Amino acid sequence: MGYNPDKDFVQYAQAWEEKIQAFIEWRIGEELLPAPVTAAGNIPEEARTQIAGLPFAVKDNIAVRDLPLTCGSKLLEHFRSPYSAAVVRALEAAGGFVLGKTNLDEFGMGSSTDNSALKKTNNPWGIDRVAGGSSGGSAAAVAAGIVPYALGTDTGGSVRQPAAFCGVVGLKPTYGAVSRLGLVAYASSLESAGILADTTERCRAVFACIRGRDPQDETSHETPEAAPALYHAETGRAKKIGVLSPEAIARALAADATGSEALEIAVQASILEDEVRRGFELAQERLAGLGHTLAPVEIPSLKYGVPxxxxxxxxxxxxxxxxxxxxxxxxxxxxxxxxxxxxxxxxxxxxxxxxxxxxxxxxxxxxxxxxxxYYLRAQRIRAALRRDFESLLGDSGYTDTAKFDALLMPVFPSRAFGRGPSSLSAFAQKAADLYTCCANLAGLPALAFPASVEGGLPVGVQLMGRAWAEGTLLDIAEGYEQAFPFPHPEGFQAFWRQVCTKPL
Amino acid sequence: MEIRDLQETAALAHLLMSEQELREAFPAFEEMLSFFAVMQAADAQSGDADGGMAASSRVVNAGYFRPDAAPPAREDLSEDMLTKAGERDERFITIPNVL
Structure with missing residues (x-):
């Protein structure tokens, strides 16, 4: 089914939006005709059917022609973009169209979307809780079923953490796999456009559509031939998955924390909430039950990752x-x-x-x-982190053999947190980025997906992979989803399960 | 670290922050810097048998950094130029009739 702004859907979307405030501007109720499909030949048929004729939302630090580009800031409150980002153009060429621009932490700086100067976005699973950040508006819109997928940006976890908080799929691609043309830069060497989607299949389709070299972004690349295929890879093969121990990381952090109040807070922030630990353990059991081989791994340099x-x-x-x-x-x-x-x-x-x-x-x-x-020391740590990950996952040039196909780790130490005095402090929110920011420092792909629902809120887990191995991560998550379908918040209706099967 | 250091940094960053604002930002700023200080311990690993962090570094040359001073445009574009301008009429500058 294509975009059909009939009364039922408009009412459904408006009712959700009133509660969650995901959009900065949207075109709900307007008759929006998808652009003619012009890139069908470049995209696998399986991908096109997941995109053509369907709306998507775009985080408001990604340019869409004639729509706002506020970055969640007062400074740009009235700015409208004169052009569209390469990722948006790619999806439009495949028949998708933009429903609206979503809320975010100002310039992507935050973990709650409460740092937006324009509005606060609520979590569809509980409106007294944050949607995560900084791509909180995109995650909330997908979780509520207003759009089947949305674009976000991920600088240190800004796609994966809100995906985990809202119970949707979140992909941060390999650095350079997707053009950054049209993204408002925050930290250029760390960030990439990412995907928030209702299903793993949809996430794969969107990635298939937006990846590839863009002559207007010199940091973008084509996927190397030796990298795993995105579609039609050897299906069903059991994977070797390294499991990162959160307890080991907390112990390593604690060893350096003596006498520093900030470090004591960082250690506390790294300890998993009971419900998150249960979800993480359940994911390990389920993945092992699906035939994958799991083994513990340690990455000593990870304790320096957040600073x-x-x-x-x-x-x-x-x-x-x-x-x-x-x-x-x-x-x-x-x-x-x-x-x-x-x-x-x-x-x-x-x-x-x-x-x-x-x-x-x-x-x-x-x-x-x-x-x-500070800066030069941080760069040395970054190089060491990358080397540690490559020793487990293999290098980006595919010149060596990998010990593991993927690494499994939590996304964030807590589930979606609430507001007020019991909320995480701004500093604790930063310290809690330790599981997500390492993928950005190393430039590696990482995929968050819902592992379970604990205490009424979704718990996400994360797979990190070798450079250009998004296909492997998506294969593992898709197998998990088939066996354990992803949950939805109360009131969710599946408007986007059917897909367009004929050219528009 | 003193509030004066933060004031100087704010000036370099073109952030016109009031003293009150700086005082409010100071604890969070100090907290982050003390968190950054943990990176010093990473240097101790640089002598490790596996090569450590220094051996794996591919970092920028320190000589590439910008000078820690206001850009030259600050002087050229502000007071000097304005003092050479014609007389002011509130927010406007009076241009003398030449012809």
Whole structure:
């Protein structure tokens, strides 16, 4: 079935949106005709049928022509994009069309979507809880069944963590597998466009459509021939899966924590909530039951992952966000005495507190005399992390044999958290990124999918793979989904189960 | 780390933050820096038999970093240029009739 804005669906979507506030702007109820399919020849038939004629949502830091591009910031509240991102154009060429732009933490900086300057997004599983972040609007829209899939961006877990919080599939592709043209840059060496989808099959289809080299993005690449196929790989083969022990990581962190209050908080934040631990253990049992071989692994350098990640991410953010000065981009103050004051006033009024904090941190770690202590050290840790992962998963050039097909780990130490005094502090939210940010530091693909529902909320787990091996991760998750269908929140209706089987 | 350091950093980042705002941001800033300090322990591993972290580094040259100072445009574009301009009429500059 194609997009059919009939009364039932419009009412359904509006009722959900009133509760979850996923969209910054949407075109619900409008008669939207999909663009003619122009890229059918480049996309496998299996993929096209999952996309053609269906709407999708786009995180509001990805450009869609004539729609807002606010990045969840006051600074860009009235900005509309003059062009569409490469990923959006690819999906439109396959017959998909944009229903609307979704809410996010300002410039992608956060783990709750509450850092948006424009609105708060609620979790469809419990509206008193956050949807996760920073792609919280996209995850909530998919979980509620308003769209079958949505685009997000993942800099340190921003697709996978909200996917886990909302009970949907979330893919962060290999760095360079998907064009970044049209993404508003936050940390260029870490981020990539990602997918939030209702099913593994849909996620695979969207990835098949958007991957590949883009001449306008020099960091993008074609998938190497030696990489596992996305479709028609040897089906049913049992995989070797390394299991990362959260307890070992917490112990390693605790060993360095003596005397530091911040590190004590980081250690606490890394410990899995009981329900998450149960979900993680259940996923291991189920994967073993499906015939996969599981074995424990340790990655010693992982304990330095979060500080290294935030050092590099904030350093890159301080440079990337320099363009928001009201001269190149951003709302301009009514008046200023000189250009310096114009820039200062615009940035002061436009950026929220979290963005300012990260710019301050990034500027500080790049200051004379501090570069060795922070930025260069973080880069060395990043290289070591990548080497540790390659020793388990094999290198990106496919010149060696992998010990494991994938690594299994939690996505986030807690389920979707609530708001108010019992919520995670801003610092604890950052420290809790330890399971997600390592894939960005190493540039590797990672896939989050719902493992179970514990205490009324979904628990996601994550598979990380060798560079360009998204197909392997999707195969494992698809097998899991077939045996243990993914859950949905109360009130969910499956409008997108049927797919278009004929060319439009 | 003192609030003055944060003030200087804010100026370099073109963030016109009030003293109150800086004071509010200071604890979170310090908390993150003390978290970053854990990376120092990674250096101790650089002597490990497996090569450690230093041996695996492929990092940028420190010489590529920007100077820790305001860009030259700051002076060229602000006071100097404005002092050479004509007289002001509130928010406007009066241009003398030449012809």
């Amino acid at each position: 290294a990640y935030y050092t590099i991410a904030t350093a890159e953010a301080s440079a990337n966000l320099a363009r928001f000065d009201s001269i190149r981009y951003g709302a301009r103050p009514d008046w200023a005495k000189n250009p310096e004051e114009l820039i200062d006033k615009a940035r002061d009024a436009g950026f929220g507190a979290e963005v300012k904090l990260r710019i301050l941190l990034g500027t500080f770690v790049l200051r004379s005399g501090f570069q060795d202590r």
